[in-house]
Amino acid sequence: MPRRFRLGQSREAQDLDHREAYTRERGGESKRRQRQAERLETGIESHDAQALLRLPDPSAWMHLPEATLIQRHSQWVDLELADRSVMRATLGGKLKGVRLVCGDRVRYSTVPLEPEAPQFPPSPPVRGDGGSPEAQVVAVMPRKTLLKRGGGDDREPWQFICANADELWICAAVVDPPLRPGLLERAQVLALDAGLTFRVLVTKRDRASKKDTLPELDPLREQGVPIHETSALKGEGLDPLRGFLQERVVVLLGHSGVGKSTLVNALHPEAALRTGGLTRFGTGKQTTTAARWLPLHSGGTLVDTPGIRSLSVRGFDRALLGQVFPELPEEVLKDPLAFDAEDEGTLDRLDLAYPERLQSLQRLWLEMDDRNPNQNVWR
């Protein structure tokens, strides 16, 4: 008698009732099921951190024109072409799984190269913001540098910030939001990892008295990290920055509301970026929502980024910490957790200039090797 299907029961479900259903299955299938089961158990789809950094070989596409990715949208990207005009493009299927980021040098085609690709409109539509895609990105060139931060867990080992930059300027306001030295140490790790020149930009200098020497920054001053005190509203401290921008690609990074976009507007008024106020808690309002590549007349480029809440150093090399905390003794840098940062006797013996930096070092040391902090799973 033929079996009858109950409502909601699929043909596959019936199939599994047969004894030979599993023997028909090939090895690949059972591996896939195993992976899926693991994922259900831990709630984590882990990605290989190294694989995320690899790019496909672009050599087959070198005959196509090159452009710079200046902004990512959810469905497409904006490109700056060689003649400095802006064109919107979709991502070709060949780049499936490749994470492109602002600053990437890409090869694009204005003729659809893949059958499933959307047909571009025949007449050239409005270029720049609001236009529909006119091209397809098919390859990405090797990156000179890649600025990235650690992701939340193994589903996302890295979060990319900008490709092909030369300098990282970490912006920290004297107040609103308050200056947090911990963020500067983290940014220094990111810059060292990417091989970028690191500068600290103190913003909203007009909001604190001139007598305030900002002692929080003393450890960085002693290391010789360049620190620039600026007030974009009053136009103070901006001239030296213009000098550093010549022919350089500079990424501005910092908490929301520290005044990154205001600073970009002061250095490059044509950018006319939207700036925001502050919430009643003195934090920013996340006014900038995507990183934006802004070429300047001087030949340099500024990259404005959305405000960050935190900078994770998960997955970075612990050896970098020696350069971030150079004043700490060698024995501490080798094994920071062997020292009790709250024990007076230990601190007296080590005779540290900034004892609170030992705790910072321990925090970063632990975080660098932290696997899946949110899920508390070690895989």
Ligand SMILES: Nc1nc2c(ncn2[C@@H]2O[C@H](COP(=O)(O)OP(=O)(O)OP(=O)(O)O)[C@@H](O)[C@H]2O)c(=O)[nH]1
């Ligand atoms: N007093 C003073 N206020 C400033 C200065 N620079 C920026 N602000 C104010 O700070 C607020 C936030 O500025 P934005 O430029 O939008 O900050 P942002 O860092 O781009 O913020 P997100 O885009 O959210 O990351 C605005 O109300 C600015 O007017 C400054 O030099 N002095």
Ligand SMILES: [Mg+2]
């Ligand atoms: Mg902004």
